[in-house]
Amino acid sequence: MKLYDQIFNVVKQFRKLFSPGPVTNADVSGSITAEIFLIVSLVLSAILLRHVSVLLAGLVALILAVVLISNIPLIPKFKIEQEDSLEKMLFYAVVTLCIIAVFLYWGGNLV
């Protein structure tokens, strides 16, 4: 029953996502779908690294899967990071600029 309890706790935490207001079955179903979709799509995207190195793709996909599954529910944490706060938007804009710089610094070797 440990796994069942763990999943049940996850569902209970979705309540925070919809406060204030009632939580309906459709909302919880949507959140569970989002949770599963997020984990599967991120792991699937990590497999794309096989075009760089098969070993790297396997390792990253495995580590990502373990980290994501052990940290469920992800959506409430995720949603907090995606809210309309200007500070967070600016922070992620700077992070993105850094990611682009990293891509070009090391990825420039692909030329």
Add this chain to the structure above:
Amino acid sequence: MNELIPLMVIVPLMAGLLISAFSKFNKATKIFAFVVAICLPIIPLASNYGLHYFGGYEPIMDNVTNVMFHPAITYSFTFLQQIFIGMIGILTFLVVFIYLTKYKEVSGPYLFLLFLGTAAVTAMLLTDDIFHMFVFFEILALAQVGIVAASSIDYSYEMALKYMILGSIGSPIMLLGIGFLLALTGSVNVTDIAYAVHNGLVNITSPVFLLSLGLIFFGWLYASGLPPFHTIKSGIYSKAEPHGAALLQSFTVISMISIVLIMFRIYSVLPIFEVLVVFFSILAMILGVSLALTQTDFRRMIGFLAVGELGFIGLGIGLGTPYAITAGLFQALNEIIITALLFIGFGAIVNATNEVDTRKLGGLLAYHPKVSIMLLIGGLAMAGVPPLSGFQSKLMLVQASLSCGYPEISILAIMVSIATFVVFVKTFYTMFLRPKPNDLEVEGKDVPRAMVFAMGILLIIIVLLGIFPDIVIKGISTFVGGIL
């Protein structure tokens, strides 16, 4: 008639200025705005394909190198521009029509912003000059801020201000990238720059060239609302009037494809460019759809779905083959139409109920059957259900990624489509099918006929493009063959 090419920009621009200046004459303003809005889709259909050189400065041939240089700002009008400008024209007409029928006293400045935005995206599509593109990109950003701030929705000012602050980061960074490109090549004409890059006149491994890519790419992310700008983009859609949001999303799609096509022509020699486009497109698809699944405000939900759909367009461009780019551009056309239909349809529901929270809605199928059926078909088209237009473009994208050797991307695209379908099933059930909550008042409130008319027109286009996709695919693939 190549003289009509610059008129596609001049007509909405001048009309907007005149409407703003003489807005105190309400009836005349209404008639004039209506007439101009009808002209907008007609001009691109009546115009011949070709080039227009501003100032009459024809290209100059260098007799030593046999290279053609373009001293003038050049507008290039092909099938791609015709179909997209025509579609924007139809959408602007529908939006202006909804606005004119909704209010007795119309606002001249608001109509000015709508026409200004249309003129800006038209210029961005036509121009072959990267600095000219940037100028209209800035004008478009201002028009978007104005359209959001002018809406009567709570906190619209705040959202518009945030968008402007983020724009004050994205736009100068893009301008800096254009400056680096100008320093390297000595030209702002895209054809000239692409010639210099593809013929070894520029060292493509130079840090300045790579830096220009990074900076312009960041500006493109802001223009197109891909991560990290997906939150603000969905935010401005939800804070604009529904008809305004329908036009705003089309502005986003057009600015996205016009900038990425310019970048593709210049930077396609760098494999890292395609990697970057695919990376951010996948991120947009995952974030957009997973956040849409958890929304209770249906305007925000459509906003996030619109961002997720942008990922499909980016994916097509990022894969880089002629078939994939054709699929991406076809997806862009479909997204403009489908998302506009959804924004107008859900706006009609807001009009009838004054409610945006799906938890407080229900049983609307009995009260608004026409709107609900049209919304359902629009939702199915966005999810990629056959035989609607969204299915054709998404099928092409799946096939393109498979043929490029990326089955993971195909699976991901199918998963995103399924998740989009789930979003619609969930929203349709909560708003239209489940029993009506007792405290919801819908009696006596009707949906404006102009909105139903606009939805009907868009629905016909969705079905037609779904059954006869070759009407546009052939022309788009010819255009793509020309730029590759």
